[in-house]
Amino acid sequence: MRVLIVEDDLDAAAYLVKGLKESGYVVDHVADGREALYRVAAETYDACVVDRMLPGVDGLTIVKTMRSAGNAAPVLILSALGDVDDRVKGLKAGGDDYLVKPYAFAELLARLEALLRRGRSDAPDTMLKVADLEMDLVGRTVRRAGRPIELKPKEFALLEYLMRHAGHVVTRTMLLENVWDYSFDPQTNVIDVHVSRLRQKIDKGHDKPLLSTIRGAGYSLRDSH
């Protein structure tokens, strides 16, 4: 997986490059908007992480240029502008996800992985399966080891999101944004309570827990440990 990082803050970029390399990515870094335009035109990347405010050409212009040139590589926009309107602008310009600075590296990694996976399953799923946990998206039913599990609509949506990202870390903010469509962090850990309830329903009475908490990052639904 080859990722281009466009970031003019060299310290932040070095930290990102190091983190992504340790996570197994091939990483290129440019600090300048013009250079970035040249790179995305000349080479093929699986994903780009683009800072919004750059010298020369700004991040949104880079994304717009990429999209108008037919480049569909997923783009994660980084920005110090955290307003909902700014976020909407970023996504409208063609960005696939928007992360506000300062961010946790785990959050960035989780989102980047989610973006990289997104392109792969084009056909709409009718069935999701993680180990012996099965979700029927048409009949809206969930079974584990053949036994049906009763879920409320939001619990169903939560589990669906986790199953679609099975094997990967999903952060609390990702859940809030994608399952509840909230772009703010409630003070109380409401998400933790929801997840622990869900865990009760899917893991209770089974030897192998599927839903685990990743310290300092979020949650992960995975087959084995």
Added chain:
Amino acid sequence: MIATKLLRSSTLRLSILHMAAFGLSVLVLLWFIYSSTAGFMERQTDETINAEIQGLAEQYSQLGLTGLIRVIKSRVAKDKAGSSVYLLTDWKFNPLAGNLPEWPKFKDTGSGWFDATLEDTENFEPRRVRMRYFLLPGNFHLVVGRDVSERVKVERLIVDALIWGMLLTVVLGGAGGVLTSRWMLKRIDVITKASREIMNGDLTRRIPTRGAGDEFDRLAENLNAMLDQIGRLMDGVKQVSNNIAHDLRGPLNRIRSGLEITLSRPLEPETCRQALERAITEIDGLLQTFNALLTIAQAESGARRQDFTDIDLTNLAADAAELYEPVAEEAGLTLEVDLAPQMTVPGNRHLLSQALANLLDNAVKYTPDGGRVTLSLTAGPAGPELTVADTGPGIPPEHREFVLERFTRLESSRNTPGSGLGLSLVAAAAGLHQAELRLGDNSPGLRVTLAFPAGRAKS
């Protein structure tokens, strides 16, 4: 220095403009006076000449040539001042009678009227004469004229007077303009000087007024009122920034000392890890405070009102209730939800969600085990009313205004986690949506109502 300032002053420019308009109207007025006096005199001369020619023509037709000659001679003799001019000639212009030695040269304009200057041997002064030429039957030529030297003198006097009048107007107007503009400049200078001192930092200074109640005084009073308002706002900002400083310093201090202690001890992986995790938790808290402040500032600026969309409050409240229901249950509380269907207001979904989440958060946080939290949406007298009520300790009436301010935390809740910004955000969101925020008594507990204004009906 003063001269250039005077020249640049708009007052002077205005007075010059004024003077020009004034001068022009004086000019028109004087022209009118001139034309009505001098013109009157001219017309009178012409009428006299006409009457005389008519009289002489009548004499000629009644008495014949000799009679006419006699009449002319007697008129010349009677006219001792020499103000009248007569000349009668035959068809070859040979003088027959009159006091002109020869036929005057003139250009015949067709009307018979002409002006001539005659050499006067007696007075050594040329005479200005207004004359009319008349052809009598029998080809006798007659000219009758009047000496207008006096009239010309009077006209010249009038013109002189007019010129002097104009000059006086310009001089007096200019002097008046300079004096007025200097007087105005002086008063403006007072204001400029005072405002410069205020800009230089003396915010307590005010612009002096003269008590005359004129425009300058009113300007000064308005500026002073504006300064008072700025002063109050500055105090407000100072208050808030003090609060921010205080509330950010606390966590920053904890982070710093935590890291310092860790560094001063032998570095063991596990303690380092714990210290770093604590630091990150603190930083996340700081970020949350920071974001809340930004959101409040944004809501208060009203900038988001332009992209309001129709918000289904019923849906929004149901989502929030669904989000908080497990937390409430975990805290041993009952969350009662009573939502009227299809309540819509124009608004910002994110801000409204966050405001409602903050209210539910507070309710869950402050209500003791076994309590009840009620979320209801009803049709109020104006618009929809969203109410969150709990059975917690409530807020005493005298503190209700106070808790809406930033960073306010009641003494009783010092030990509960929170930034003191939750209700400020609710208040800011209410303000943005022009909704009324009511804090009431749920006896026991707190009852917070967001009463939206009457809006458009759901289409």
